[in-house]
Amino acid sequence: MFRKLRIDSEVVTSPQSVSSARRLILPGIGAFDACMRALEDSGLRASVLEFAATQRPLLGICVGMQMLTLDSEEGSMAGLGLIRAHTRRFPDVEGLRIPHMGWNAVKWLIPDHPLARELSTDSRFYFVHSYRVICESPENSLAVCDYGGEFSAAVVHGNVAGVQFHPEKSHRYGLRLLGNFAAS
């Protein structure tokens, strides 16, 4: 996808390459503890936190966004705590299918944020998740989505942001968001 946007990108696995990156994406597919453990075992947990402290742009995607929060109901390990938020399971409501899987509209609460550029009036994204992020403070909620109640579809705190949906699987809306991130 970055190739299509003509943006240089590479998959990094060492603390050195994390610290020399200009922007960093923290992806995540899988169970919360498995992802946190993988980050720890690879020795990258500290380098991601250091990176975030340098004010360079960091974007968490899906479980990568959930990893930015304090904790998750899916596991027992602590999150990175970069966003004051909690990851919780969708409520057990009659007729609410879990996972939340499919295309859904999002409402940008900070429409002039650089990540939301040209997305604020019309955008839909692909979601696949059973746990959702609830921010302690509404100012960290960059966008919300409604599925059995509102949850944060995107979060932000300074240079650290996260999206619950999969921009890499959301056609031109996702291309736009990743382009926005690369330009931020």
Next chain:
Amino acid sequence: MTSLRPRLIPCLQVAEGELLKTRQFKNPVYLGDPINAVKIFNDLDCDELVVVDIRATLARREPDYALIEEFASEAFMPLAYGGGIQSVEQIRRILSIGIEKVVIGAAAVDGDLISAAAATFGSQSIVVAVDVRRTFLGRHEVWTRSGTRNAGIDARTYSLRMEQYGAGELFVQSIDLEGARSGYDLALMKQISAAVRIPVIACGGAGSLEDIRHLMQSSGVAAAAAGTMFVLHGKHKAPLISYPRPHEIASLAGATRGTT
């Protein structure tokens, strides 16, 4: 909103690098290059794609990772791959290529792989294929290995069991109606969808948007998949890839509430 816009999913059959189409899981017809098909569906802003290698399990072959990698690089949309998957390691390899979900058929039966895979990768990545034949008495039986082995269990019980093991989604396909273009097995889809809480993708029998509208109105499934309808055209069944426009898909959802 607790109901999502219905997903419309082309289901592509491949084997040995070729795009194929069967009828009732038999008589595969060669249609062309599967990578080109994925590319066209991507350009058409398709909701999601399912690609199934219909010979891998029978031939005891590993998934074709090189081909899967080419799919992943062409698809900026969710992609599920099925065919020949038997281990957690194979699933890890496929997901690391950039595929969202794996579809597991025969290897799902005893439950161990599904439980292990759901614990490692999360349920959302694990789809179980439920291929169903209808008996003379109207019973829905589950068959595996491209419809060659009777699993000896009815579709509803099997679906509930798979949900319990940790499947995140069920791909329920009617073998009898596959390629028939006469409409979905509504009774089957309704029964499974009502029994489980995870999303159900219905497949087998779609011939038109009307068939999909019927399915969406009456069955409660989360997604409609179709092969023939999206890859063949007209009564002579010429290979032609098509996909409805966004407003046509939106109208399928509106119909659920709008009609009287």
